[in-house]
Amino acid sequence: MPPLPRPRRIVGVSLKMYFDLQSTLSYVRGMLQLDGDAWNARIDLFVIPDFVTLMASADILQPSSIMLGAQDAFWEDKGPYTGEVSPLVVRQAGAKIVELGHAERRAMFGETDEIAAKKAGAAARNGLIPLVCIGERTHHSIASAAVGAAIQECTPQVNSVLAAVPDDAEVILAYEPVWAIGAAQPADPDHVVNVTKELRKLAAGRSGVTRILYGGSAGPGTFAKIAEGVDGLFLGRFAHDIHNLKKVIEEVGGA
Template sequence: MTASTPLRRLVGVSLKMYYDLSSTLRYVQGVLELDGLAWNYRIDLFVIPDFISLADSGRILQPSSIILGAQDCFWEDAGAYTGEVSARSLFQAGARIVEIGHAERRAIFKETDAQVALKAGAAARNGLIPLVCIGERTHGNIASAAVGAAVEECRTQVEAVLAAIPEDAEVILAYEPVWAIGAKEPADADHVVNVTKEIRAMAKGRKGVTRIVYGGSAGPGTFGKIRDGVDGLFLGRFAHDIQNLKRVIEEIGES
């Protein structure tokens, strides 16, 4: 795929730390059953389990086109970094995507834009596609002002990452307004489209593929309203029910 090739739709789900080992593998086995459906709809489907489940999940998904992801990586390839996991090891374990900079990590572990960029660079140099979570923390009452503030907050996040990876590296930008994560409804469709169009403009001219997905209380009905700005959805707990994930794949595939 080149930057000029029509982009395939993209749908994925992160399991965060909701499941233990055995329930994670049961879930991944369920995702495997959606492989043919996603393939027929020309959708790239990915799943991101926890670290300890990664290798076994890779073995389950090996005969399929489903992409295995990891939830984080460190910015060095080796060294005295107790408790961290290198992008090199993740690639060797079968991961092809690595999620970086989620709002929870920025809030709980105080990750900075600079650290997220370093991780994106480590992912790219080790053959992984960085899936970088970006998004504004607050939402104003005036629509135009809210869009402008969101774009500028995202700009610093996006520019740091793009400066840290090769121009021809593939990257996925997951727009997740922090205020919409875990909310009853996703962000307003007009807001998402306006912000993501500006985010796409930030990556204009890159040689590598840049895809944009939306996350933040996404579910049925979300994609059709925001398809002018995004290439797919990054799902949370809603998709922990395999039937819900199937519904979203069908909806995106038929849109």
């Protein structure tokens, strides 16, 4: 049986809470200038700003093909949930993607696989694409042990999400080894490829598109080394410089 065609490539960046309001909108305008370049026909591009700037960012990006994302959303659409953000409102504000289950959310706010899955289901229910971050917390020095441990830890994270969303819903899985976030170098390419190949098997047979990204100190040169296992990159602080982001986009789009 011939291998299934790979999904369309995708690159995105989260601004987390690094920028103020005006800096965020300036960055989004900078991204708008990248739209329509040669890579545009080959890859998707998304940006995830803070909640306060979502609607203004949506207005800026409206004439483009760049997808807007939100950094989180609650698992209920409406109700007495002070301080939470409804996935319905996130979609109405112009977002197409919602990031869920990031390692920082899990570590700082106690989010579990169950919570990430509930949020993913709510996102899909409201027409959003869940972008769920997955990854192992510890790193083994022996390569074979590291791969096995990563697969063992990530499998329930993936399965809980896939069980919570409709089979035909699009899902993005961002493989981010926790130990690689903010590190000097991304995870070893062989490690990433071996882990993501196994994780992709968990989504085999779904009718909806499942794309896998790598995140964790990713930058120029990262994608070419791991393209066998992933469909794109999820970038952090490195890409907060538009020029750096453009370099990565050109690499992924041209590889």
